[in-house]
Amino acid sequence: MYSDESSSDELEAIRTERLDVDLEMAQMHAEADAWHAVRERGYCNHGSAVGYINPPVHEVQKLLKPGQLICTAGCSTIFHGDEDWYAQLDDPMANPVPLPARTPAPAGK
Numbered sequence: 001m002y003s004d005e006s007s008s009d010e011l012e013a014i015r016t017e018r019l020d021v022d023l024e025m026a027q028m029h030a031e032a033d034a035w036h037a038v039r040e041r042g043y044c045n046h047g048s049a050v051g052y053i054n055p056p057v058h059e060v061q062k063l064l065k066p067g068q069l070i071c072t073a074g075c076s077t078i079f080h081g082d083e084d085w086y087a088q089l090d091d092p093m094a095n096p097v098p099l100p101a102r103t104p105a106p107a108g109k
């Protein structure tokens with residue numbers, strides 16, 4: 001029989017991996033909190049967007065040129081393309097866009 005040193009190393013490796021995952025999750029949560037907090041500070045985090053489509057499905061898509069996207073999370077910023085949107089989605093405060101004053105949703109919707 002061989003010593004079981006290697007298996008305890010493996011166990012250690014698994015534990016370290018789990019710890020890494022926990023840290024990653026904690027980091028992701030912290031980032032998600034910060035990302036959500038952007039809205040609480042009155043800025044849009046561009047959490048959703050729709051792309052150009054012809055014929056348009058949504059009213060806002062009529063404003064778009066091929067390749068563009070428009071923010072549907074509140075600010076209606078037009079993005080030049082996926083990369084532009086992803087960049088601003090990643091770091092909304094790099095180019096903060098104030099959310100328009102909240103208006104009540106139309107009745108019946």
Ligand SMILES: [Zn+2]
Pocket residue numbers: 044045046047071072073074075076077097
């Ligand atoms: Zn937005």
